[in-house]
Amino acid sequence: MPLPAPLRKRRAPAALVFLALAGLGASVASLAPAWWRRGRAKRPGSVAEAELLAQLALRLQPKAELKELFRRFPSPENWGGNYLEPDLAMYGVLRDPEAALFVEYDGYWRHAEEEGIALDTAKNAALLAYAPEGSYVVRINHAALEDVQPQQNVVWLTVVAWRSGDHTSLLVTLEDVLRQIHLCLGGQIMWNRLTHGVGEEGGALSIRAREFSISAAARGNSTEEIGRFLAMRGYDIGEKCWNKVGLVSLSIEEQLDPMLLWLEEQGLSKVQIQKVLAGQPRIFRLNIEDTLKPTADWILGLGLSQAQLAKVVAGFPQILGCSIEQNLKPTTDWILGLGLSQAQLAKVVAAFPSILGLSIEQNLKPTTDWILGLGLSQAQLAKVVASKPQILGCSIEQNLKPTTGWILGLGLSQAQLAKVVAAFPSVLGLSIEQNLKPTTGWILGLGLSQAQLAKVVAGCPHILGCSIEQNLKPTTGWILGLGLSQAQLVKVVASKPQILGYSIEQNLKPTTDWILGLGLSQAQLAKVVAAFPSILGLSIEQNLKPTTDWILGLGLSQAQLAKVVASKPQILGCSIEQNLKPTTDWILGLGLSQAQLAKVVAAFPSILG
Structure with missing residues (x-):
């Protein structure tokens, strides 16, 4: 009272x-x-x-x-x-x-x-x-x-x-x-x-x-207390994750603070630590000295940098709870057994840390056996795993089989499919509905036939990974802007589809500006690209400039060089030592003088080809 x-x-x-x-x-x-x-x-x-x-x-x-x-x-x-x-x-x-x-x-x-x-x-x-x-x-x-x-x-x-x-x-x-x-x-x-x-x-x-x-x-401590403590530290991982922390005897401060500090010392940002807490809330049950430090040191021992370690932990926090002897080491030994180098293994783990959580018998081995069954060699398989390890996390029945079946349906042979996967393994991770179908439909819309589309995919599978809006449309629009017709554009794409993957600012524009600088007109440039689209993929410093300098060295004038390039641009794709020089040496061996050789080349440049 x-x-x-x-x-x-x-x-x-x-x-x-x-x-x-x-x-x-x-x-x-x-x-x-x-x-x-x-x-x-x-x-x-x-x-x-x-x-x-x-x-x-x-x-x-x-x-x-x-x-x-x-x-x-x-x-x-x-x-x-x-x-x-x-x-x-x-x-x-x-x-x-x-x-x-x-x-x-x-x-x-x-x-x-x-x-x-x-x-x-x-x-x-x-x-x-x-x-x-x-x-x-x-x-x-x-x-x-x-x-x-x-x-x-x-x-x-x-x-x-x-x-x-x-x-x-x-x-x-x-x-x-x-x-x-x-x-x-x-x-x-x-x-x-x-x-x-x-x-x-x-x-x-x-x-x-x-x-x-x-x-x-x-x-122990209530989930509400755990959540409130983490929120005060700037982490909001949700009540479902709080329930998995499972503190028993130590205070929240004594249990959580050392772990947060350790994660910071590994180089993880606030955002990355948030991902770790959300993905592996039970990390607070692990002992830093007995479990976490040995695991982190072992990962670094694979050849990863400290920054890569931070990304691995943030991308696959469950790795910190894996046993080195029973899980991690057997998996990395198996990956090395595929033919990868130690450096490639480090890149695989850095790019796809979840691979260390996959079962060898239930996931990794069945998937690699299936890829080999497509017709790839062991060396090609090693390159696939090294360049796109995420494929090993895909389901064979739900992802890989449907994708390869769809690619074969374009008209490719089994051998061509194997080459596509070996050259562009990322294709196996692309969505049929969201990526592959829209891209091939757009290419057909340019005017290519189904057979030409099949050749494009077989010759340049990387095109399937290009964005229509950010890559393909701007590039084809730029090519048409050179003065080519729609029919000529179709021939360019069909014969040299790699062009669609080139950067306009870093590759295409510098090359065409250089060609115009030889003395060609805009109309002549359009004919050059239509007749020899591969010219857009040649390096100015390593291919184009050495070849034109060599032609000028025969005694041709700048105007004659421009005519040679305009009438027979394929010459710029020839090797000086293996093609051009042996041909001119043979002509000179007939008894012609150097001046006469220059006149022959200027009048009939096709002779160099």
């Missing part, structure tokens, strides 16, 4: 109020101060916290409901989280019965670092700002803190550590805490049990407090 109004107004003697608060049982909630009633119970942050603070709480409030003393409160202004969560929150203990005594257990080592001290200092201020005047914060630490700035109504204690579950050492620590509280707050604590050790069992540990800490350990 509530206290009489006159008694509340005159501020009753602290001892009387305390006795009422400590012993009224079910009516305590109605007697509690307003700041207390705004909060609600929470679970202890760790077993260690529950072991010590439950014992301390019952020394100060023997009749208290322990679960109500571990409490969270609405977040005050300028405090970062949604809640303000002291480790232990009590009232009726100090001389002012409505004042709060907050106790923080800072057993985790990061509390002793500069950043941890700064956060704890800010939390002290938030707690005191939330509670009534006359409230105190007691912080219990195992390390002497030298850089702590004094705060009014804040007490920093350094006590000996205890062994979890060991009653004797815990009692020593508890008595140490009580002695120091008495020294620092003796004038503020109104009850004398600090010095006399009065409890349920005299100076021994409280059975009720021990049972409470055991219960806290069994329950």
Whole structure:
């Protein structure tokens, strides 16, 4: 029942109020101060916290409901989280019965670092700002803190550590805490049990407090607490993932912070860590020293860089839970057995880390056997795996077979299909409906026949991976812009489909500008491209310029060179040493002079071919 109004107004003697608060049982909630009633119970942050603070709480409030003393409160202004969560929150203990005594257990080592001290200092201020005047914060630490700035109504204690579950050492620590509280707050604590050790069992540990800490350990931390902690660190992985974290005995801070720090040290960005937490929330159950570090070192030992390791972990976080001897090493040995080099293996793992999670017998071997069955050699299979390892993760029945069957339906032979897969293995990962059909339909729409389409795909399978809007349309539009007709464009595509994969700015335009620079007109350029589209794929520095310089060296003028290129552009695709020079040497051997040779070539350039 509530206290009489006159008694509340005159501020009753602290001892009387305390006795009422400590012993009224079910009516305590109605007697509690307003700041207390705004909060609600929470679970202890760790077993260690529950072991010590439950014992301390019952020394100060023997009749208290322990679960109500571990409490969270609405977040005050300028405090970062949604809640303000002291480790232990009590009232009726100090001389002012409505004042709060907050106790923080800072057993985790990061509390002793500069950043941890700064956060704890800010939390002290938030707690005191939330509670009534006359409230105190007691912080219990195992390390002497030298850089702590004094705060009014804040007490920093350094006590000996205890062994979890060991009653004797815990009692020593508890008595140490009580002695120091008495020294620092003796004038503020109104009850004398600090010095006399009065409890349920005299100076021994409280059975009720021990049972409470055991219960806290069994329950672990709630999914809500885990999610809130991760959200405060900037990670929102969803409630389904929280349930898989499965913390049991350590505090959220002790369990999660070291893992987050380790992931950061591996070079993972905030976004990548988010992916790891969402994809492998059980990572927090793994031991860093015994499991994670050996696995990371082994992956680096394959030849991956630190940046690649970060991508592997982010792309396939389950790898951290795989056994090196039973899973990872057998898989990489099998991949090397296909004929890949160590460097290629490193690229495979970096590009498709999920390959290390596939079963050799159920996934990898059946898929590679099927690919070999298409007609590829072992060397070609090795190249396929090295260049597009993701194929090994595709279903044979649902992906690979339908795709190859569709390609054969274009009119390719089995041998041509094998060449397509060997040259462009990515084709097996393309969607028939979203990629292959639209692309081939667009090519046919240019005016090619079905037979020409089959030759295009067989000769340049990479075209199937080009974007219609970003590659094919702009390139064909640019070729038509040179002055070619639609019929000439069809011949260009049918005879040299690789052109559609060239960059306009980096390949096509520089080449045509160079040809025009020889002295050809725009109309002549169009005829050159229509007659010899392969010219657009030749290197200016390695092919075109050396060949034209050699022709000029025969004694032709610049104007004559322009006519040679305009009438017989195929000459620019000939090898000087294997074709052009032997031919001119033979002509000179007939008795012609160098000047006569120049006239012959200028008048009849086809002779060089």
